[in-house]
Amino acid sequence: MPKEKALSRRVVLGGLAAGGLAASPIAARAMRAMGPMKRLPPRWASPSFSPDVEIELVAAPARAQILAGAPTNVWRYAARLIKGPEGTLTRLNDSYLAELLRLRTGQKLRIMLRNQLPEQNIAHWHGLHVPAEADGHPVYALDPGETYVYEFEVRNRAGFYFFHPHTHEATATQVYRGLAGGIIVNDAQEDALGLPSGEYELPIVLQDRTFNDDNQLVYDVGMHERMIGFQGERILVNGKADFVQDVASRAYRLRILNASNARIYKLAWDDGSPIVVLGVDGGLLEAPETKPYVMLAPGERLDVWADFSGRKSGSTIVMRSAPFAGAVPRMAERMQRMMGGSGLPAGGDFPLFALRVARETSDSPALPKRLSKPPLPRLEEAANPNAPRPIAISEMPMAMLINGRPYAYDDAMEIEKIPLGTTQLFEIFHQHGGMGHMGMGHMGMGMGGMGMMGGMGMEAMMSMAHPIHLHGQQFAILGRTLEMGDEEDYATVKDGFIMSGLKDTVPVFSRERVRILKPFGDYAGTFMYHCHNLEHEDMGMMREFVVG
Numbered sequence: 001m002p003k004e005k006a007l008s009r010r011v012v013l014g015g016l017a018a019g020g021l022a023a024s025p026i027a028a029r030a031m032r033a034m035g036p037m038k039r040l041p042p043r044w045a046s047p048s049f050s051p052d053v054e055i056e057l058v059a060a061p062a063r064a065q066i067l068a069g070a071p072t073n074v075w076r077y078a079a080r081l082i083k084g085p086e087g088t089l090t091r092l093n094d095s096y097l098a099e100l101l102r103l104r105t106g107q108k109l110r111i112m113l114r115n116q117l118p119e120q121n122i123a124h125w126h127g128l129h130v131p132a133e134a135d136g137h138p139v140y141a142l143d144p145g146e147t148y149v150y151e152f153e154v155r156n157r158a159g160f161y162f163f164h165p166h167t168h169e170a171t172a173t174q175v176y177r178g179l180a181g182g183i184i185v186n187d188a189q190e191d192a193l194g195l196p197s198g199e200y201e202l203p204i205v206l207q208d209r210t211f212n213d214d215n216q217l218v219y220d221v222g223m224h225e226r227m228i229g230f231q232g233e234r235i236l237v238n239g240k241a242d243f244v245q246d247v248a249s250r251a252y253r254l255r256i257l258n259a260s261n262a263r264i265y266k267l268a269w270d271d272g273s274p275i276v277v278l279g280v281d282g283g284l285l286e287a288p289e290t291k292p293y294v295m296l297a298p299g300e301r302l303d304v305w306a307d308f309s310g311r312k313s314g315s316t317i318v319m320r321s322a323p324f325a326g327a328v329p330r331m332a333e334r335m336q337r338m339m340g341g342s343g344l345p346a347g348g349d350f351p352l353f354a355l356r357v358a359r360e361t362s363d364s365p366a367l368p369k370r371l372s373k374p375p376l377p378r379l380e381e382a383a384n385p386n387a388p389r390p391i392a393i394s395e396m397p398m399a400m401l402i403n404g405r406p407y408a409y410d411d412a413m414e415i416e417k418i419p420l421g422t423t424q425l426f427e428i429f430h431q432h433g434g435m436g437h438m439g440m441g442h443m444g445m446g447m448g449g450m451g452m453m454g455g456m457g458m459e460a461m462m463s464m465a466h467p468i469h470l471h472g473q474q475f476a477i478l479g480r481t482l483e484m485g486d487e488e489d490y491a492t493v494k495d496g497f498i499m500s501g502l503k504d505t506v507p508v509f510s511r512e513r514v515r516i517l518k519p520f521g522d523y524a525g526t527f528m529y530h531c532h533n534l535e536h537e538d539m540g541m542m543r544e545f546v547v548g
């Protein structure tokens with residue numbers, strides 16, 4: 001089946017000049033559908049704001065050693081500390097990723113983003129609860145040479161957060177080229193637990209990429225990739241291929257971030273050990289939870305207790321992505337299998353990284369029984385307990401919609417206008433093919449008799465997982481239900497959800513309905529919500545809340 005390959009357009013992101021975006025069919029198509037983005041002038045420093053931490057962040061082309069041999073041309077956020085405690089910035093493995101930012105709750109932060117890229121750029125602080133003008137809205141995208149000054153207080157509790165571009169219709173390509181970084185926030189409550197720290201706390205940033213023979217990034221945006229989101233042929237951890245980390249035979253804390261464009265992982269230890277979960281997107285759980293595996297979609301984070309006590313020097317434990325179904329449409333899965341190819345299929349079974357015991361020790365901390373009570377919103381606080389606001393996802397070959405509309409700036413519908421200071425109940429669900437709230441169940445599923453393309457039926461094409469990310473304050477997940485779905489597929493993922501913590505991103509699997517409760521405190525203004533499958537986001541699967 002070489003046809004699909006012929007249809008797909010391989011864009012090599014090798015050069016230091018622009019080009020990737022201009023050549024991208026996604027951008028061209030989306031531009032026609034959504035029109036140009038409005039622009040507001042960049043924000044300057046406020047003389048009345050006195051920062052505890054001040055960072056200069058330069059977005060610029062760079063080179064990185066990712067594979068053996070030739071370096072790879074990338075784009076990178078390079079951070080430099082102007083003011084603040086030692087240890088605020090750490091370089092991750094000399095990779096293309098930005099320096100890891102280590103902040104504390106309550107700190108006042110000023111970040112000066114300088115755009116030295118050949119195209120527009122703006123950065124978003126994923127998971128952080130910040131004022132609208134510090135949220136990296138695409139309306140503030142910087143032209144080359146411009147600077148944007150973010151000023152905000154760190155209001156989040158301890159947790160692992162994430163920064164990446166949110167440039168209009170260019171988030172996917174810019175993240176893919178390398179623009180991303182982690183933010184670890186600490187607080188006094190977490191300090192008191194004495195969790196593994198220093199060399200025993202390992203950030204793990206998961207991404208997938210495809211390279212050509214010259215070690216340059218290839219961004220494949222054919223029809224198939226646009227629908228399911230980019231799936232790279234190799235896994236990178238902290239910007240390196242074939243990642244192996246030496247450890248001692250004791251407990252570690254793994255801070256895992258899925259910074260991939262679209263790939264969902266089913267994290268599982270290769271020796272069958274359960275995964276001991278300490279926390280999720282918005283920090284620690286009340287108590288550790290033990291899972292056979294954990295689903296981790298783009299934008300989500302996981303805090304893991306990994307205890308290598310008793311393991312012999314020289315032994316290795318591997319974190320894999322275990323096989324699962326329903327991340328991409330069934331038909332796409334079949335096509336992937338039929339076409340073979342060199343890649344890692346979505347939902348496939350492959351190793352992610354290895355931990356090799358290099359030193360034996362008997363000195364290890366014990367797993368705390370209690371962690372930290374997450375300040376979860378409660379249903380009694382909801383302004384709309386009996387009338388949840390909808391977040392209806394619909395995906396068609398040429399239109400990625402939420403609540404029936406593609407992204408447009410300043411286009412909030414009534415259901416997207418949120419009174420400041422309220423807590424709102426939402427239901428996120430699939431709404432296919434413009435069939436209103438009928439859902440798929442009424443159409444009858446089953447692929448029998450359906451042709452490959454035209455006659456295949458929108459429903460089968462479209463039923464896939466979408467990681468939905470809401471900017472602003474963290475939310476609670478109240479429940480997840482499967483509507484007339486394929487129980488067999490769902491059984492491959494459903495034991496990998498963590499329901500108890502504070503979240504900012506939740507994958508909504510094929511024909512799943514998810515209820516969440518989200519507070520809108522502190523800040524009025526425009527905040528985005530969108531699919532964190534970045535190809536979907538750039539195709540318009542994004543909307544805005546106007547809070548006020």
Ligand SMILES: [Cu+2]
Pocket residue numbers: 465466467531532533536537541
């Ligand atoms: Cu999506």
